[in-house]
Amino acid sequence: MPIILLTLLLAADPTAAGPFAIEVVDDQTGLGVPLVELTTTGGIAFVTDSSGLVAFDEPGLMDQRVHFLVKSHGYEFRQDGFGFRGVALDVAPGGSAQIKLKRLNIAERLYRVTGQGIYRDTVLLGRQPPTKRPVLNAQVIGSDSVMTVTYRDRLFWFWGDTNQPGYPLGNFHTPGATSPLPAAGVLNPAQGVNLEYFTGDDGFARPVAQMPGTGPTWINGVAVLPDDNGTERLLCGYAKIKPPLDVHGRGLALWNDKNAAFEHQMEFAPDAPLYPDGHTFRHRERGEDYVYFTTSFPLVRTRATVESYLNLGEYEAFTCLRPGTTLSQAQIDRDAAGRVRYAWKRGTTPVMPQDQARLVREGKLHVHEGLLQLRDVATGKAVLAHQGSSAEWNERRQRWTNIVLEYYGTSLLGEIWYAEADSPLGPWVYATKVVTHDKYSFYNPQQHPTFNAADRRYLYFEGTYTHTFSGNEHRTPRYDYNQIMYRLDLDDERLALPVAVYDAKGNGQASDLRMNDVDSAAKAEFGKIAFFALDRPRQGTVAYSAVGNALRDVPAPVDGLATPPSFYALAADAAEPGITLPLYEYAGSAGAPPRYDVRGDLKIEGYRRLPQPLCRVWPSPYQPQVKVE
Numbered sequence: 001m002p003i004i005l006l007t008l009l010l011a012a013d014p015t016a017a018g019p020f021a022i023e024v025v026d027d028q029t030g031l032g033v034p035l036v037e038l039t040t041t042g043g044i045a046f047v048t049d050s051s052g053l054v055a056f057d058e059p060g061l062m063d064q065r066v067h068f069l070v071k072s073h074g075y076e077f078r079q080d081g082f083g084f085r086g087v088a089l090d091v092a093p094g095g096s097a098q099i100k101l102k103r104l105n106i107a108e109r110l111y112r113v114t115g116q117g118i119y120r121d122t123v124l125l126g127r128q129p130p131t132k133r134p135v136l137n138a139q140v141i142g143s144d145s146v147m148t149v150t151y152r153d154r155l156f157w158f159w160g161d162t163n164q165p166g167y168p169l170g171n172f173h174t175p176g177a178t179s180p181l182p183a184a185g186v187l188n189p190a191q192g193v194n195l196e197y198f199t200g201d202d203g204f205a206r207p208v209a210q211m212p213g214t215g216p217t218w219i220n221g222v223a224v225l226p227d228d229n230g231t232e233r234l235l236c237g238y239a240k241i242k243p244p245l246d247v248h249g250r251g252l253a254l255w256n257d258k259n260a261a262f263e264h265q266m267e268f269a270p271d272a273p274l275y276p277d278g279h280t281f282r283h284r285e286r287g288e289d290y291v292y293f294t295t296s297f298p299l300v301r302t303r304a305t306v307e308s309y310l311n312l313g314e315y316e317a318f319t320c321l322r323p324g325t326t327l328s329q330a331q332i333d334r335d336a337a338g339r340v341r342y343a344w345k346r347g348t349t350p351v352m353p354q355d356q357a358r359l360v361r362e363g364k365l366h367v368h369e370g371l372l373q374l375r376d377v378a379t380g381k382a383v384l385a386h387q388g389s390s391a392e393w394n395e396r397r398q399r400w401t402n403i404v405l406e407y408y409g410t411s412l413l414g415e416i417w418y419a420e421a422d423s424p425l426g427p428w429v430y431a432t433k434v435v436t437h438d439k440y441s442f443y444n445p446q447q448h449p450t451f452n453a454a455d456r457r458y459l460y461f462e463g464t465y466t467h468t469f470s471g472n473e474h475r476t477p478r479y480d481y482n483q484i485m486y487r488l489d490l491d492d493e494r495l496a497l498p499v500a501v502y503d504a505k506g507n508g509q510a511s512d513l514r515m516n517d518v519d520s521a522a523k524a525e526f527g528k529i530a531f532f533a534l535d536r537p538r539q540g541t542v543a544y545s546a547v548g549n550a551l552r553d554v555p556a557p558v559d560g561l562a563t564p565p566s567f568y569a570l571a572a573d574a575a576e577p578g579i580t581l582p583l584y585e586y587a588g589s590a591g592a593p594p595r596y597d598v599r600g601d602l603k604i605e606g607y608r609r610l611p612q613p614l615c616r617v618w619p620s621p622y623q624p625q626v627k628v629e
Contacts, residue, residue, distance in 0.1 A: 017094030019055035020062070021125050024048050024070075026108060027100040034109055035465075035479055036072040036101065047477060048121070050111035050192070055124035056091060066091045073414075073437045074105030106494050107416070107434040107486040111192050113462055114143045115482035116165070118192075130191040138197035138205040139164050142481035143175065145388070145444035145464050147222040147279065151234045151255075154178040155450060157195065158236075160218055163481065164204050172216035173207035174262075182454040189451035189460060190487065198260050209262040213240040213249045219262070221276025223291050227306040235309050236262055237276035250275060252310055265310060273326055273349045274300055274315035279390045279446060283424060285522060296385035297372060297402070298424040299350040317350035318425055318524065320371065324348055327355055330364050340369045342524055353385045354407070371524060373621040374404065374419060377430040377497055380579035383417055384408060388444035388463075391424065396456040396490050398516075399499070400424055403445045403461045404431060413441040413469050416461075418488065420497055422521035429621060430498045430532060434488060439472045440465065442484070459488040493539060498532035498618035501567055508586075508595035510546040513566060531583065531598050532618035533567035541568040542615060549593035551585070551614060569615040582613030 024036045032052020039045045040061065046054045046068075056066075069086040070077040077085040077099070089097045112118045119134035144160030157177045164170040177195040180186045187194050200206035211217045221237040234255035239247045247270050253262035268275065278295035282304050289304040302308045302315045320340050322331040326349045333341040351359065353372050359365040374383045386407040394401045399420040409415035414437030421428050435442065442463045451460035462485045467475050475481075488495065502517035508530065515535055520528050534541055543565035545554045554565060570580055586595040586607040595607060598619060602609070 018126060019057035019124055020089075020091045020093065021096035022046075022048075022054040022056055022068075022089065022099065023096065024052045024054075024072075024099045024101060026075075026103050028103055029108060031108070031110075033072065033075060033101055033103075034111055035476065035484065036070065036075065036099075037476075038068040038070055041067050047479065050118050051122045051127070051129070053121040053125060053127070055121040057093070057124075061091060063092055065089070070099060070101070072101065073440065074107075074109070074435060075101040075103050077101055105435050105486075106418070106432065106492060107461075107488050110190060110460075110485045110487055112479060113146075113193055113195075113483040113485055114140055114159070115478060116141050117478045120478070130187060132194050136165075137195055138175075138177070138199050139166070139203055140175070140197070140205050141165055141170070143483060144466075144481065146446050146462060146483055147219065147236075148446060148448065149222045149224055149234065149280070150181065150450055151224045151232065152257075153181065155181055156222075156234070158208065158219055158222060159483075161216060162205055166204075171205055171207055173211070174209035174217055174219050175205035176208040176260075177205070181450055189448070189454055189485075190458070193485075208260065209236065209238060209253060211238050211240065211251060211253065211262075211264050212267075214242065215248065216241045219253070220278060221280055221293050223276070223280040223282075223304075223309065225282075225291060225304050225306050225309055233306050235276075235306065238262075239270075252276070254306075268312060272312060273347055274317055275312055276309065278387070281392055283393070292391075292424055294389060294391045294402075295387040296353050296389045296404070297426070297428060298391050299352070299371075301344075313346065316344040316346045317348055318342060318344050318371075319348050319350050320365070320369070321345070321348050321351060327351070330359060330362065332359070332364055340365070342371060352387070357384065368621060368623040371426065371526075373427070373429050374417075374431055375429060375621070377432050377618075378578060383431055385417075386413060386443070390445050390447040390461065392447045392449045394420075394449075394459060394490070395452065401447070401459060402428060402431075403434075403447050403459075405443055405445055405463070406433075409433075411437050411439055411441070411470060413443045414439075416442060416445055416463065416486075418495060418497075420499060422500060422516060422518055423524075425522065425524045427500050427521065427524075427526050427529065427620075427622070429500075430618060432494060432497060434495075435486060437470075439470050440476075441468055441470045443469075457489060457491055459490055461486055461488075493537075496534050496536050496538040499535050500526070500529045500620070501531050501533050501617070502528045503530040504528070508597050509593050510549055510551045510566075510596065511593075513546070513551070513596065515567060526620070526622040529620040529622055530596070531581070531620055533569050535567065537568050540570060540574065542571050543568050544615060551594075551596060553615075567617075569617045572613045572615050574616055577616050579618065580616035581619050583615050583617045585610045585614050 034050045036048040067088040119129035122129045141163040143162040147158045162171040162175045177197040197205045219236040240249035251267040252265045290301040291304045292298040293300040308314045322333045323345045325331045356370045384407045386405040389404045391402040402419045404417040406415040416435035417431040418434045419431035445463040448460040465484045466481045504512040545565045581598040
């Protein structure tokens, strides 16, 4: 273009200096906050991109003061005297302003993983986006739930139904992509993901799991396992769907490296009691390698081989149902004394949270006999876990972590909780909410343990952000029906949750009260739990250790030189005890070691209860009458 003509165009265009940049940042980290809605007094809404930016260039509203209401799920802006949460900005071409938000969520929102315009405003402002394809990748507009697995030194990604720009119907047979594993020279997972999709001739993300039968193909239970030759193979289970959301067929498939697609292996009955489902992890238990399947909790497994994966007869569930029965029969496995028997059983249906709640309502199971006892650490209220949750081993915490989707929380499917346990089986008890949504869904969360390797302080997870099932008719532009990445700072003391303290011999003596009883946890012998306490300090806690034969409050260890405390608890006179119970000391006569119990009315021969409790701990919901085999 001739320079004179360009000069005339710039002079005639008052916005030639570029849009006005509005940057919204987290006041804790200073990083940009995606998914913040800024609305003018005229009702024009703008949503920050994954850098936390809005490129504002609205004709008629430039070169003047403009007021924006500010709102975002799990974040909050200060309120003025009239109750408005907003800010007035002097808007001018090429100018900028920064807005700081208070984060209410414990989890930090990082970026959108899929869809169009992920870094739209960053590009419009002439800034450098972190990803290679910041505004459109493989023509993907929106994608449902994700499954990820490490295979052939790459991270493989698979999604559900996926939308395209050219037509309302898109890919209903599973698109896929790969990305590099975190390493030097690779994009930091805190900044984004460079996805390389498997695409068709039209450039759109092509199907990689088109299985026989009518209707969409949804895959689950994606796993990488060795075959008889020791070669790692990629497998999945699949379901065929018919309206409204009914499963009319199921089967298993194996990845073909040459064709970069799953190939059908076998079909099985949709009502089979056990099959691959949910997210997977591998774990060695009693000398045997298993692949576990997590829906709400990892209660289904099979041996970690291709052959076992393809043989549904080898699958087993950790369940309280009688061997060989299903939930519809509702037959509880009890011994002669009436104790419920939990064990790994083949051909038997697992009892998931909603199933357990139904059995309790029907009087088939007592509430204290249930294996799954998840509850809010602040109130003790039960948290009903939805099928879409994700459990993994966490190196930093040296515990199993579960990112739990709540069913019927403050939103139908938008609340995410964090919990820890000593084993895949639990005990999953105390949890804290880390992500909330205002009448919006955020379902089927997926942990990313490979991302944790970049910095073990952080736990990464993502989920599907959508208005579906929420009752909200307003769809957030560009974000709706897409994946959003979050992370947790595991050093945040709000994530210090009560964990099990086991009584090894059942006598309540200080030397026998211990955490991390992995053997009891692996067998779900939760009747041995004396109480719950913290394994790390947080504000208002006191450290307790076995000093001689007694429990005493002790200084916290310094630089690892002192023996770590047995546990941390609240002081006996804590101003806000919450749902805690007093822990009492029973003094013995004739030099007998003291005993400790949360029950203050025990009658033990030769012992007397001291009048004041030692401290306050968290109660165990389990009872010793449950039997584990």
